[in-house]
Amino acid sequence: MAYVGGASEPPPGCIFCHALERTDDRASLVLHRGARSFLILNAFPYAPGHLMAVLNRHVGTIGDATVDELADAMGLVQRGVQALAAEYKAQGFNIGINQGRVAGAGIEGHLHVHVVPRWNGDTNFMPLIGETRVLPESLEATWDRLRSAFHG
Ligand SMILES: [Zn+2]
Numbered sequence: 001m002a003y004v005g006g007a008s009e010p011p012p013g014c015i016f017c018h019a020l021e022r023t024d025d026r027a028s029l030v031l032h033r034g035a036r037s038f039l040i041l042n043a044f045p046y047a048p049g050h051l052m053a054v055l056n057r058h059v060g061t062i063g064d065a066t067v068d069e070l071a072d073a074m075g076l077v078q079r080g081v082q083a084l085a086a087e088y089k090a091q092g093f094n095i096g097i098n099q100g101r102v103a104g105a106g107i108e109g110h111l112h113v114h115v116v117p118r119w120n121g122d123t124n125f126m127p128l129i130g131e132t133r134v135l136p137e138s139l140e141a142t143w144d145r146l147r148s149a150f151h152g
Pocket of ligand 1: 017
């Protein structure tokens with residue numbers, strides 16, 4: 001990921017924990033807050049609408065998460081997919097977790113599920129090492145479009 005953030009950063013330096021603590025959802029790109037996880041736009045998206053379901057708790061692996069936390073995050077993945085299909089007419093999705101630095105995790109201390117919308121004819125998805133792309137709209141515009149799906 002293009003994210004900054006190194007291995008085993010303590011929670012005070014964790015971009016996800018920081019976003020969860022903030023109250024300005026638009027500035028922090030938080031789309032929705034759930035019981036055990038939240039949805040946030042990726043600040044360095046592979047495609048417009050690239051979002052992530054992030055556990056509220058700062059744990060780095062599937063094994064350290066509870067089943068309830070994983071279920072909650074997948075529920076938000078479902079809602080994110082529905083919102084992207086409705087608002088962006090996404091035709092497919094890459095959904096996944098990069099656990100551990102060797103697997104390409106940009107923020108390996110805090111588990112998150114990527115949801116990347118896909119369309120016929122779009123450019124190839126680079127799941128491990130991506131470059132920031134020029135996007136057709138700003139992150140704020142994306143947030144505005146998707147936020148209404150959760151807080152319409
Ligand atoms: Zn964290």
